[in-house]
Amino acid sequence: MKKPSKTLPAIAYTIVGHDLAAHLFHVSVTVAAPAEGGQIFALPAWIPGSYMIREFSRNIVRIRAESKGEPVELTKLDKHSWQAAPLADRSAALTVHYEVYAWDLSVRAAHLDQNHGFFNGTSTFLRVLGQEELPHVVDIQRPADEAAAGWRVATSLPELKAKRYGYGTYIASSYDELIDHPVEQGDFALATFKAHGIPHDIVITGRVPNLDLARLSADLKKICETQIAFFEPKTKKAPMDRYVFMTMAVGDGYGGLEHRASTALICNRGDLPTTAARGKDISDGYLQYLGLCSHEYFHTWNVKRIKPAAFAPYNLQVENYSPLLWLFEGFTSYYDDLMLVRAGIIGEPAYFKLLGKTVGSVLRGSGRTKQSVADSSFDAWGKYYRQDENAPNAIVSYYTKGSLIGLALDLSIRAKTGGEKSLDDVMRALWQRYGRDFYTGGGRGVTPAEAEVLFDEISGGRFKPFFDKYIRGTEDLPLAKLLAPFGLKYNDERKSSKPSFDANLGKDGNDCKLSAVHENGAAQQAGLSAGDILIAVDGLRVTATNLDTLLSRYAVGETVEVYAFRRDELMRFDLTLQGDRAPGITLTVEAAGKKSAGPLRPSASR
Ligand SMILES: [Zn+2]
Numbered sequence: 001m002k003k004p005s006k007t008l009p010a011i012a013y014t015i016v017g018h019d020l021a022a023h024l025f026h027v028s029v030t031v032a033a034p035a036e037g038g039q040i041f042a043l044p045a046w047i048p049g050s051y052m053i054r055e056f057s058r059n060i061v062r063i064r065a066e067s068k069g070e071p072v073e074l075t076k077l078d079k080h081s082w083q084a085a086p087l088a089d090r091s092a093a094l095t096v097h098y099e100v101y102a103w104d105l106s107v108r109a110a111h112l113d114q115n116h117g118f119f120n121g122t123s124t125f126l127r128v129l130g131q132e133e134l135p136h137v138v139d140i141q142r143p144a145d146e147a148a149a150g151w152r153v154a155t156s157l158p159e160l161k162a163k164r165y166g167y168g169t170y171i172a173s174s175y176d177e178l179i180d181h182p183v184e185q186g187d188f189a190l191a192t193f194k195a196h197g198i199p200h201d202i203v204i205t206g207r208v209p210n211l212d213l214a215r216l217s218a219d220l221k222k223i224c225e226t227q228i229a230f231f232e233p234k235t236k237k238a239p240m241d242r243y244v245f246m247t248m249a250v251g252d253g254y255g256g257l258e259h260r261a262s263t264a265l266i267c268n269r270g271d272l273p274t275t276a277a278r279g280k281d282i283s284d285g286y287l288q289y290l291g292l293c294s295h296e297y298f299h300t301w302n303v304k305r306i307k308p309a310a311f312a313p314y315n316l317q318v319e320n321y322s323p324l325l326w327l328f329e330g331f332t333s334y335y336d337d338l339m340l341v342r343a344g345i346i347g348e349p350a351y352f353k354l355l356g357k358t359v360g361s362v363l364r365g366s367g368r369t370k371q372s373v374a375d376s377s378f379d380a381w382g383k384y385y386r387q388d389e390n391a392p393n394a395i396v397s398y399y400t401k402g403s404l405i406g407l408a409l410d411l412s413i414r415a416k417t418g419g420e421k422s423l424d425d426v427m428r429a430l431w432q433r434y435g436r437d438f439y440t441g442g443g444r445g446v447t448p449a450e451a452e453v454l455f456d457e458i459s460g461g462r463f464k465p466f467f468d469k470y471i472r473g474t475e476d477l478p479l480a481k482l483l484a485p486f487g488l489k490y491n492d493e494r495k496s497s498k499p500s501f502d503a504n505l506g507k508d509g510n511d512c513k514l515s516a517v518h519e520n521g522a523a524q525q526a527g528l529s530a531g532d533i534l535i536a537v538d539g540l541r542v543t544a545t546n547l548d549t550l551l552s553r554y555a556v557g558e559t560v561e562v563y564a565f566r567r568d569e570l571m572r573f574d575l576t577l578q579g580d581r582a583p584g585i586t587l588t589v590e591a592a593g594k595k596s597a598g599p600l601r602p603s604a605s606r
Pocket of ligand 1: 295
């Protein structure tokens with residue numbers, strides 16, 4: 001590779017929402033010093049944080065290359081790579097122009113219309129092979145469409161020649177950094193607060209009547225300050241200069257994706273707080289939204305800086321296998337709600353309710369007896385992210401069981417050390433050793449063995465049997481036993497007398513469709529299958545919502561006649577009703593005052 005030209009930035013992109021109605025971004029990338037043998041360009045096949053091959057290059061509609069105004073031949077090498085012909089003039093720059101179709105209303109790709117223009121760099125910026133470590137600049141241009149006349153830009157990408165929230169040129173020190181700052185454009189709601197001195201923006205796109213930005217700012221400030229102080233209790237120093245929470249509020253949606261200095265979120269507009277409910281208790285929807293914000297913010301440390309070795313660096317063209325997602329997603333899920341308690345957003349009873357729900361959801365599926373969380377992590381690409389109707393019988397979630405592993409390890413360390421140490425200390429040790437200097441010190445990530453040994457080191461105990469049974473193995477966590485010393489009682493209040501099909505019910509218009517049937521459950525034993533549409537039980541019509549009511553007149557063990565459509569064929573079944581096997585787990589405080597609620601408190605040590 002030649003030395004980059006002094007006058008041109010090494011890698012310079014332009015991006016403009018060219019045709020809002022056609023959902024097309026026009027993008028160009030100019031390479032000052034293209035590779036002599038012919039520069040190769042590639043678009044990532046996946047976006048870090050969402051472990052599935054998505055082949056973003058399928059959204060590139062037209063692509064061409066030119067140098068000094070003359071066309072340059074571009075050869076496609078594989079599904080996401082192109083190579084430009086070598087240039088005769090070795091000092092000339094090379095530019096590739098392309099269109100990206102942006103019509104995926106999610107946090108993972110790009111979405112452009114008359115209301116806003118959102119993009120991730122993984123969907124829009126071709127990687128210039130061999131030059132990833134050079135500075136990358138991007139000129140974000142205002143769409144010519146009059147709908148965009150009042151738009152602003154929100155991103156955590158540092159400005160080079162742009163005002164904050166303005167169109168203009170932004171800069172990243174490498175390709176890895178460039179694609180880790182999603183960009184939102186639109187006529188969005190905006191609020192800013194400081195958490196331990198660091199400015200945090202809240203950006204909301206989508207129509208949200210009477211949005212209570214003041215309440216949202218106050219609540220997020222508490223959560224962010226709690227987390228900053230959690231990782232750096234002495235200095236309270238955040239790992240980023242600023243942070244952006246960007247949310248797309250929609251009719252029906254839920255999700256988030258973490259980045260090093262921002263997060264992209266999608267939620268139901270009804271989940272966001274309204275000024276009409278000022279002073280009222282937190283709603284379930286708003287609580288879920290704050291939990292999501294807390295989750296993605298915790299990732300700023302745990303996975304964006306403390307990383308599995310398999311992600312350091314990412315290989316963006318193929319699957320990156322790590323057996324540690326139970327730690328990176330599971331522990332983040334453990335701490336997301338816990339931080340709401342520590343920040344004073346919810347009380348202990350509300351927290352135990354959430355915890356009980358998580359335990360119940362893990363125990364519901366028999367897949368937990370077949371797949372360990374280490375295997376679930378490794379196979380995320382093909383299984384967790386590609387769930388079908390058999391998922392409850394075949395896989396375990398490294399999020400939910402992973403969060404219970406966090407709880408079990410937390411309780412075990414506290415018990416072994418008399419409350420002196422906790423999982424908090426493990427997280428801080430991971431942060432100090434692998435996370436804090438990740439971007440400045442050429443971080444290499446943490447291996448499974450390095451993570452495991454930390455538990456022994458911090459507790460003075462021996463955790464190999466725990467890892468063998470519950471992380472590499474498929475045993476259920478002994479939560480009742482672990483919770484008892486802390487004055488917490490684990491109750492299984494399953495309503496086994498309630499007759500059920502033991503299947504997941506879904507809707508198909510006004511009809512009831514079985515979305516999953518559980519292994520050895522009543523529906524499966526009768527011969528019913530996921531996808532079947534229930535028509536009648538003992539001659540009475542089944543609708544999308546009335547099955548429970550119909551079954552309430554029967555007792556467990558009675559047999560009913562069921563008619564169902566499998567595709568377009570009517571079938572008849574004899575179904576013997578089973579007791580509802582869904583565990584109803586509740587946690588109650590037994591010995592108030594003593595060691596009660598130990599796991600909620602930060603451990604004494606620093
Ligand atoms: Zn996560």
